[in-house]
Amino acid sequence: DIQMTQSPSSLSASVGDRVTITCRASQSISSYLNWYQQNPGKALKLLIYAASSLQTGVPSRFSGSGSGTDFTLTISSLQPEDFATYYCQQSYNTPWTFGQGTRVEIK
Amino acid sequence: QITLKESGPTLVKPTQTLTLTCTFSGFSLSTSGVGVGWIRQPPGKALEWLALIYWDDDKRYSPSLKSRLTITKDTSKNQVVLTMTNMDPVDTATYYCAHLKWLPSTPYGFDYWGQGTLVTVSS
Numbered sequence: 001d002i003q004m005t006q007s008p009s010s011l012s013a014s015v016g017d018r019v020t021i022t023c024r025a026s027q028s029i030s031s032y033l034n035w036y037q038q039n040p041g042k043a044l045k046l047l048i049y050a051a052s053s054l055q056t057g058v059p060s061r062f063s064g065s066g067s068g069t070d071f072t073l074t075i076s077s078l079q080p081e082d083f084a085t086y087y088c089q090q091s092y093n094t095p096w097t098f099g100q101g102t103r104v105e106i107k
Numbered sequence: 108q109i110t111l112k113e114s115g116p117t118l119v120k121p122t123q124t125l126t127l128t129c130t131f132s133g134f135s136l137s138t139s140g141v142g143v144g145w146i147r148q149p150p151g152k153a154l155e156w157l158a159l160i161y162w163d164d165d166k167r168y169s170p171s172l173k174s175r176l177t178i179t180k181d182t183s184k185n186q187v188v189l190t191m192t193n194m195d196p197v198d199t200a201t202y203y204c205a206h207l208k209w210l211p212s213t214p215y216g217f218d219y220w221g222q223g224t225l226v227t228v229s230s
Contacts, residue, residue, distance in 0.1 A: 001170070034216035036154075043222055044154075049208055049215040087154055091216050094167040096144075096156040 002026050002090050006099035012107040019075040021102045023088035028068045032092035035064055035073045038101075039084040047086075048073060078104070109133035111143075111204050111221040118227050119194050125226060129187040129204030133219075136162055136182045142207030143187040144217055145178065147200040155200075159207065159214075160187060196228045 003026035013019050023033065031051040038044050046055045048064035051071055061076040075082055083106050088099040115127035127145070134141055144159040158178040159167045168176050177190045187204060202224055205217035 032213075032215070036216075044203065044205070044217075044220040046208065046216055046218045049218075050210075055218065089154070089156075089216055091214055094156075094159070095169045095171075096159075096216075098154040098156065100153045 001095055002029060002092065002097050004088055004090055004097050004099040006086075006088055006102050008102060009100065010103040010105060012105045013078050014107045015078055015080060017078045017107075019078050019082075019104060021073045021086055021088075021104075023066075023071045023073070023099050025069045025071075025090055025092075029090045029092035031067050032090055033064070033066065033071045034089045034091060035062075036087045036089065037082075037084050038087065039081075075104075109206055109219040111206060111219060113202060113204050113221045113224040115202075115224055115226065117225060118229065120230050121195055121228060123194050125189075125191045125194050125198070127189045127191075127202055127204075127224065127226075129189070129221065131185050131187070131204075131206070134206065136160075136180050136185070136187070138162055140209040142209065142214065143180070144205050144207060145187075145189045146203045146205060146217070147198075148203070148223070149197075149200040152200075157202075158189060161207075194228045199226065199228045201225045 005024045033051045035048040052064045085101045085103045111131040141162040145157040160178045175192045206219040208215045208218035
């Protein structure tokens, strides 16, 4: 199985901050990397697919980059609704695997 | 508008078989490129991919759980069913079904998710 490792596991930030979350795959996954947001009480939300493509309806302050084994999710200016947990997931081959999550908390 | 909703028991006993149903609308599982997956999340833990079924009845399973899982579809009812045998307390989790995002010939994760259903395994 491909292991996905996210860092950090949690971070504290303020509204307006630029936030970066990284995800590393245990082997090359080309650009088959997706990012999700999980807010309590809400359905999981696909933010970024294919490493850097913004899902329809997702604010442009979210962006993704990377290929191969190293990937990044960036939130350019953190908004109150962005305090949530974020997961990366590879869809290069099955079993699809998720990172352990990064919790973004209010500083 | 695509929606998915999971249903099934909230409590099962150890060794029992769990049957979960995902009822969806806004798409058809007989259309090329369509798929539905199941993912679970133990309390306070990360997401775990379980299984995926495609429009052509191709099925994929998590190798670690493959012997216990079966995924089927009923296109006439717009439902996908997941069964998991020999349930154990470690299988306590919220179980989600989700719609596959499909670009030409390539799956890219899940773009619509159900709200999830919490299943507790306890005697």
